[in-house]
Amino acid sequence: MAFFALNLNLSTAALVLLAAVALVHLVPWLLDPHGIRSYPGPWLAKFSDAWLGWVAAHGHRSEVVHELHKKHGTFVRLAPNHVSVADPDAIQLVYAHGNGSLKADFYDAFVSIQRGLFNTRSRAEHARKRKIVSHIFSQKNVLEFEPHVRAHIRALVAQWDRLCDLGRKGLEGTEGEGGWVGRDGRVWLDCLPWWNYLAFDIIGDLAFGAPFGMLHACADSAPVAVSHEAAMKGYGDGAAPEIEHFPAVQVLNSRGEYSASMGVLPPHWRPLARRIPWFRRGNQAVQRLAGIAVAAVAKRLASPTDRTDLLSKLQEGKDDAGNPMGRPELTAEALTQLIAGSDTTSNSSCAITYHLAANPRVQEKLQAELDDALGAGPDGDPAATFEQVKRLPYLEAVISEALRVHSTSGIGLPRIVPPGGLVVAGRFFPEGAVLSVPTYTVHRDADAWGADADVFRPERWFERDEKTLQRAFNPFSFGPRSCVGRNLANLELLIIIGSILHRYHFVLEDPGKNFETREGFLRKPVECKVGIKRRHE
Template structure:
C-alpha cells in the first residue's frame, strides 16, 4: 500500500506540473494582451518561445522565417509576443529615429563583460555611448586606417601567390591553408579560412594595435585572458596578462549561435537552459571571446603607443560630462569592434567570392572595370582608386543583399502609444521585427528574379525603391556605426583580389551552405584560383 501511495503522489505531481505548464502558455493566448492572436504562424509559436528557440539553434532561422512569410504573407507570429513583418516600408517605422522603440531582452544574451553599444537597451546609455564611438568611424577617421587595411591585404596576396606557385608544381598543403591542392594550372582551396584570417588580422590591428598573426601563421588562434578580472585590474602595468590560446573563429561562431538561441528564450528559462550541455559550451564560448578582448586590450595598454587606431580613439572619447570610459566599458566596446569588424567582413568577402566564381560573366565585367581603373601598378588598390567604380559597388551591394550577413529580424519593443506598421496597429509592449533576409528578396522591390545574384539590377531600378528595401547595416539610431570602415575594407579587398586573381568553383553544382547564429556565416567555399596576366 505504501508503494502505491508513493506512485500515486508521483503521478499526481507530474499531472499538476503538466497542467501548470499548459496554463502558463494557454492563458496568455486566451487573454491576448497585445491583440495578435489572429496573426498566422506555427502552432507551437502561438503558445511558447520554445519554437523560435529550437529554430534558432538549428542554424537556419532566416530561411525558415522566409518560408513562413511565403506561406502566410506579410505578418508571421514567431512567438507568443513577437510578430515578424516582411514589408520594406516597415523598416523605417520599426527602427526609426525618435519612435521610442527599445531593443528587446533578446540582447541580454549578448552581454559578457558589461553592456556595450550593441547590447545596451537603455536609450540614454545608448545615446551616450554612440556619441563617444560614432565619431571614431567618421569617413575622415576611417581613412587614417587605410594603410593598415592595405598592409594585411598585401600579406594575403603574398600567401596566395606562394600557394599558386607551389600549386603549379602539383603540390598540396595543409588544412590551415584551406586544404589546398595544385592541379590544372590552379590552386584549389577553401577560401573561407583565409577570409577569416584577413578579417581578424585587420580588426586586431585596428582595434588593439597589433594583428593576431593568423595570415602569417595560416592558423586560427588568438590569446585569451585566463582571468578577466586580474587582467583588467592590471591594465597599464608592464606585465602582459596570463593567457591561453583558442581558435578565435570557432569561438566567435559558437558564441553567435549560443547567444542568438538563448536570446529568444524567456529570461526565466535561461538559467535552466544553461544547464543543457550545448548551451553550457556556448556560454564558455562567450567567456572566451570576451577573454580575447581582455587579453588584447591588456597587452596594448601594457606598452603604451602613440599609434592611431580604434583603441586609442576609444581611450580619448569623452561623454557630455567630459568623462572617459572606465576599463570594463573600454574593453566591452573593443569587444564589440572585434566581433562586428571580423565577422561581417569575412562573411561578406567569402560570399562575394562565391557569387563571382559562380557567375563568370559578372566576374569578367568587374575585372574589365578594375583593369581600366588600376592598371599594372601596386597590386593593392587604394580607396581613392576604387571609391567611385559603379560596377564594383553594384557587385558588393548585390552580394550584401543576396547573402544578407545580418538576416534575422532584429526585435524591437513597441513604445507607449503603439505603432502602425504595414497598415496594422500594434499596442505598447508588442515585439516586432523586420527580417532582412526576406525583405532583400521582396519581388516588388527587386523584381521577379530577386532570388538571383544579378548586379545589373542596381542600374535598372529606381535607386530610392532599392534603398528602401536594402538593409545590410540596419536602420535608425541603432544602425551599424562601422559602415564607413566596412565599405572601405570591402571596396579595397574585392578590387585588389579580383584584379589579381580569377576564380572558379570547384563544384559548380554544390550549394553555398551557411549556418546562422546572430549572423549568417558560410560553411565552406572551395574555389580554384589562378593569377591573371601570367
C-alpha cells in the same frame, strides 16, 4: 502501501506541474494582451517561445521565417508576443529615430564583460555610448585606418601568390595551410578560412593595436585571458596575466549560435537552458571571446603608443560630462568592434567570392572595370587605394548585390512597441508587442527587386529606381541603432574586393553545389571551395 502512496504523490505532482506549464502558456493566448492572436504562424509559436528557440538553434532561422512569409504573407507570428513583418516600408517604422521603440530582451543574451553599444537597451545609455563611438567611424577618421587595411591585403596576396606558384607545379599543401592542392594550373582551396584570417588580422590591428598573426601562421588562433579579473589589472610588476590560445573564429561562431538561441527564450527559462550541455558549451565560448578582448586590451594598455587606431580613439572619447570610458567599458566596446568588424567582413568577402566564381560573366565585367582603374598588368602595389576604387560603379553594384543576396544579418532584429502603439503595414500593434522586419525576406521582395529577386545580378542596381532599392536594402540596419561602423565596412570591402579580383581569377570547385550557410546572430558561410590563379603572369 507507502510505495503506492509515493508513486501517487509523484504522479499528482507531475500532473500539477504539467497543468501549470499549460496554463502559463495558454492563459496569455486566451487573454491576447497584444492583440496578435489572429496572426498566422506555427502552431507552437502561438503558445511558446520554444519553437523560435528550436529554429534558432538549428542554424537556419532566416530561411525558415522566409518560407513562412511566402506561405502566410506579410505577417507571421514567431512567438506569443512577436510578429515578423516582411514589408520594406516597415523598416523605417519599426527601427526609426524617435519612435520610442526599445531593443527587446533578446539582446541580454549578448552581454559579456558589461553592456556595450550593441546590446545596451537603455536609450539614454545608448545615446551616451554612441556619442563617444560614432565620431571614430566618420569618413575622415576611417581614412586614417586605410594603411592598416592595405598592409594586411598585401599579406594575403603574398600567401596566395606563393600558393598559386606551388599550385602550378601540381603540389599539395600541408594541413597547417588549410589543405590546398595544385591542379590544372590553379591552386584549389577553401577560401573561407583565408577571409577569416584577413578580417581578424585587420580588426585585431585596428581594435587592439596588433594583428592576431593568422595570415602569417595560416591558422586560426588568438590569445585568451584565463582570468578576466587578473588581466583587467594589467601587467603590474612585470607579471603578465595567464594566457591560453584558442581558435578565435570557432569561438566567435559558437558564441553567435549560443546567444542567438538563448536570446529568443524567455528570461526565466535561460538559467535552466544553461544547464543543457549545448548551452553550457556556448556560454564557455562567450567567456573565451570576451577573454580575447580582455587579453588584447590589457597588453595594449601596458605599452602606451601614439598609434592611430580604434582603441586609441576610444580612449580619447568622452561623454557629455567629459568622462572617458573606464577599463571594463573600454574593453567591452573593443570586443564589440572585434565581433562586428571580423564576422561581417569575412562573411561578405566569402559570399562575394562565391557569387563571382559562380557567375563568370559578372567576374569578367568587374575585372574589366578594375583593369581600367588599376592597370591591366601585374606591376604596382597589389593593394588598391580607396581613392582608386571608391567610385567604380560596377564594383559597388557587385558588393551591394552580394550584401543583398547574402544578408550577413538576415534575422529580424526585435523591437518592443512603445507606449501609444505603432501602425505598421496598415496594422495597429499595442504597447509591449515585439516586432521585427526580416532582412533576408525583405531583400527578396519581388516588388522592390524584381521577379528574379533570388538571383545574383548586379545589373539590377542600374535598371531599377534607386529610391525603391534603397528603401528595401538593409544590410546595416536602420535608425539610431544602425551599424556605427558602416563607413569602415564599405572602405574595407571596396579595397579588398577591388584588390583581390584585380589580381586573381576564381572558379568554383563544384559549380552545382549551393552556397551553404549556418546562422547564429549572423549568416555565416560553411565553406567556399574555389580554384585560384593569377590573372597577370
